[in-house]
Amino acid sequence: MQPTAWMDQAEQSILHTYNRYKIVLDHGEGVYLYDTEGKKYLDFAAGIAVQALGYGNQEYNEALKTQVDKLLHTSNLYYNQPTIEAAGKLCNVSGMDRVFFTNSGTEAIEGAIKAAKKYAYAKDGCTDHEIIAMEHSFHGRSLGALSVTGNAHYREPFEPLPGIVKFAEYNNLASVEDLVNGKTCAILLETVQGEGGIYPAEPGFLKGIKQICEDKGILLILDEIQCGMGRSGHMFAWQGYGVKPDIMACAKALGCGVPVGAFLMTEEVAEGSLKPGDHGTTYGGNPFVGAAVSKVLDIFEKEDIPGHVREISVYLERTLDQLKAEYPFVAARRGLGLMQGLELKPEVPAGEVSAKALEQGLILITAGNNVLRFVPPLVMGKEHVDEMAAALRGIFGAYLA
Numbered sequence: 001m002q003p004t005a006w007m008d009q010a011e012q013s014i015l016h017t018y019n020r021y022k023i024v025l026d027h028g029e030g031v032y033l034y035d036t037e038g039k040k041y042l043d044f045a046a047g048i049a050v051q052a053l054g055y056g057n058q059e060y061n062e063a064l065k066t067q068v069d070k071l072l073h074t075s076n077l078y079y080n081q082p083t084i085e086a087a088g089k090l091c092n093v094s095g096m097d098r099v100f101f102t103n104s105g106t107e108a109i110e111g112a113i114k115a116a117k118k119y120a121y122a123k124d125g126c127t128d129h130e131i132i133a134m135e136h137s138f139h140g141r142s143l144g145a146l147s148v149t150g151n152a153h154y155r156e157p158f159e160p161l162p163g164i165v166k167f168a169e170y171n172n173l174a175s176v177e178d179l180v181n182g183k184t185c186a187i188l189l190e191t192v193q194g195e196g197g198i199y200p201a202e203p204g205f206l207k208g209i210k211q212i213c214e215d216k217g218i219l220l221i222l223d224e225i226q227c228g229m230g231r232s233g234h235m236f237a238w239q240g241y242g243v244k245p246d247i248m249a250c251a252k253a254l255g256c257g258v259p260v261g262a263f264l265m266t267e268e269v270a271e272g273s274l275k276p277g278d279h280g281t282t283y284g285g286n287p288f289v290g291a292a293v294s295k296v297l298d299i300f301e302k303e304d305i306p307g308h309v310r311e312i313s314v315y316l317e318r319t320l321d322q323l324k325a326e327y328p329f330v331a332a333r334r335g336l337g338l339m340q341g342l343e344l345k346p347e348v349p350a351g352e353v354s355a356k357a358l359e360q361g362l363i364l365i366t367a368g369n370n371v372l373r374f375v376p377p378l379v380m381g382k383e384h385v386d387e388m389a390a391a392l393r394g395i396f397g398a399y400l401a
């Protein structure tokens with residue numbers, strides 16, 4: 001069937017919540033994707049920061065196949081080995097004490113919010129606690145996650161949303177201090193804002209928030225869904241700042257393609273919050289995703305993926321800085337590790353660049369206000385960075401004329 005026929009068929013049955021790029025992807029190999037016509041694409045999006053190991057990793061694929069033949073699902077009424085192993089490894093690399101596996105990022109945020117609320121409720125019996133979140137943040141699409149997402153356009157049609165949430169300005173500590181009061185139970189932020197336009201937290205900002213949390217007995221919740229799992233050059237971005245959260249949300253690259261998320265917490269929060277009956281999931285942490293997470297963490301350790309990111313991201317940053325120097329319409333380069341953004345001036349729409357890149361065989365997505373987002377598979381090499389830059393120069397050049 002022709003790609004156009006597939007796309008027509010899709011538009012007849014799939015709810016139209018996305019304006020998709022006009023390609024039908026078929027398979028992947030390494031850091032490349034192929035469409036149904038056999039056209040090859042260099043992937044700088046990784047399925048939105050999910051495919052950290054790229055495509056076709058044999059060891060990972062074999063682990064999944066073995067588990068499929070053994071056992072897919074049991075429910076959380078019973079123990080299963082792969083998930084017990086995955087939980088131990090995840091606590092080990094994060095330094096957190098307790099984990100709850102979910103099926104997505106948004107559910108990880110839901111769980112994190114519930115844990116924070118229950119913790120505050122268990123302390124004073126009140127139900128009017130407040131959460132401070134950030135402007136331009138993104139935490140997911142379910143109602144709870146939406147309530148802390150700082151994008152009015154996403155929130156408004158679905159209001160009223162649950163809970164009392166106040167929004168501070170990211171990287172502005174005074175704006176956070178202004179919102180803190182006796183009812184504040186948690187401060188929630190992405191360690192590096194993703195959707196909002198690739199903004200890393202300034203070290204002083206994150207440390208300042210941690211200090212407020214410690215002084216006032218407020219929980220710090222970090223959303224590491226996009227910036228976690230090695231992308232920053234550390235297993236979790238907060239580890240590079242030396243600022244440990246009380247609760248952390250993780251997803252995207254956690255399963256490297258298998259839908260899984262997690263929220264983790266310290267023993268102290270665990271003891272004071274969610275108890276049997278307070279939270280649950282039918283699928284979450286089933287043996288299949290347990291096997292995936294467990295293998296992903298093994299490969300990350302064995303191949304020192306964060307170490308590779310620290311090395312290759314220097315090269316990516318330098319390359320993007322060169323592009324900024326060459327093209328006057330590149331306004332800024334921001335990011336941490338293999339989570340980078342090039343902000344373009346309004347005369348060059350990032351969406352248009354992204355569409356042209358696709359024609360050239362380069363998959364590149366956008367973020368925030370006219371920002372090109374670079375979140376490639378973490379196994380990317382220098383030659384792939386060069387290939388990306390060459391394609392981008394071809395596209396950028398046309399805007400100079």
Ligand SMILES: *Cc1c(COP(=O)(O)O)cnc(C)c1O
Pocket residue numbers: 104105106107109138139140141190194195223224225226227251252
């Ligand atoms: C993608 C993302 C989410 C939501 O995850 P889903 O799996 O799409 O529900 C939440 N927070 C951040 C920072 C994200 O990047």
